[in-house]
Amino acid sequence: MPRPSAADSKGRILAAAAKEFAAHGYAGANVDRIARAARLNKAMIYYHFASKAALYRDILNDMFAAVQRRVADVAASADAPAAKLRRYVEAIAVEAEARPHFPPIWLRELADGGRHIDQATRRHVRGVLAALQAILDEGARAGAFRRVNLIILHGGIIAPLMFFFATAGVRRRLLRGVPLAGADLSTAAVVAHIQQLALAQLEGKVA
Amino acid sequence: MPRPSAADSKGRILAAAAKEFAAHGYAGANVDRIARAARLNKAMIYYHFASKAALYRDILNDMFAAVQRRVADVAASADAPAAKLRRYVEAIAVEAEARPHFPPIWLRELADGGRHIDQATRRHVRGVLAALQAILDEGARAGAFRRVNLIILHGGIIAPLMFFFATAGVRRRLLRGVPLAGADLSTAAVVAHIQQLALAQLEGKVA
């Protein structure tokens, strides 16, 4: 994955495209706007990428590759299962904050039924779940975790996380003036909350 | 809101459009496809609606009006706070199952920053949160609930619910062959789980 550098045009295109796809979705994204934001022109995009779809797939793939790398490191570490679980949640949050385009693009891709996810990306997605499963198995073997449904647990982690990051705009727009609406919500507070909920399930404090 | 009936063309357009917007998003939706799915032609859409945007706004508004009506009924009922909370979660799930376009459209709209939400719809969204707040206040006054952040609690309810309904397609596509991936997940099990998590927070069983 050629990481973006201010100098090379391909990196600038990837950065501009990620922003554009996050803001407008695949169909709504405009190749010309991407080119202008990258201080280039349309032709340069087709010099580096075969098509709009290929550009989008590259961005998707990069997102999930990054997340998988991070959570695989966590699963392979020497921490206790509960600590790994906390770090798993944190890893996803870190990646979402480092790549602000990640949560909105993932939300849209879910709504699209995963239509643009190619084989490489699918492997990464499965790798993320495999890392969580490994943590759960280890915890269960150690007697620290009870067995829970992987998808229910993962949904309880990824869904509120993605919502928190992706809805900053909507919260500002819709909840102006609503008391207790949580304008003061910090990433740290949300992450801590999700960690506690997940651990409460695994440790049998809640059914 | 003129409810869809098999006979009238406006209802058929609304039904076809809801499906199209859910599958492709606002920008990706195709007016011609909507017309064909409604067994009509493009001109009929512009006879009933001012524009593609107006058609989309009507569908958004209808979704949230329906949810608000349901949760307002729950909040105004005579049940105990804990029962109301459980019925609040169930109400959203019922509405999501009754309108399969609702979860994907809402996911996309979040990613869009709520760009297409007009004033009427905004009132409905706020009304949904107001109903939850009323339930929380009542529970707190009765000494049954402790005070929690409205947005964190609501996010913990709405996010996994929308994910569950909206990701059925992705789960099938991405997780084929993954053991324990929860192909057996039922709406009832997911709803019960979310109810328990929310109540655990409110009753202080988890921080």
Added chain:
DNA sequence: GTCTATAAATAGATAGAC
């Protein structure tokens, strides 16, 4: 590698007949 100019297709919207 980067650009201008343009081809080719798509899609929102409207005119006007019935």
Added chain:
DNA sequence: GTCTATCTATTTATAGAC
């Protein structure tokens, strides 16, 4: 209310010069 035909703008993608 419903249709066919069409206008017009937008947009992906490419040709070809530098």
